[in-house]
Amino acid sequence: MAFDAHLEALKRKHLAVSDAVEEAQRAPGIDDLKVATMKKEKLRLKEEIVRLTA
Template identity: 55%
Template sequence: MSLSSHVTELKKKHAFLSEQVEMAQRSPGMDDLRISELKKQKLLLKEEIQRLSA
């Protein structure tokens, strides 16, 4: 897998997590811990994308 395709896949995963976080925040019964975990995963992906893009 080339670097650019790897970064593209990471961006897709980041976008998917963004959608998951938004849906979870709109759900009244969603656990705050689960939302925090999703946000942490999203942040880790963002940092990895930035590291690989630099």
């Protein structure tokens, strides 16, 4: 059960970061470095999800 909860938490965090990236990209004057950092975090989360489900 703890594994499933961890996986769901990762998926929720991935979705939240994805939404934050989209919102930041629509905002005028957003720092490109901040967006890049968020994208890297999103990718890290996706890779972890894939690794756990493989």
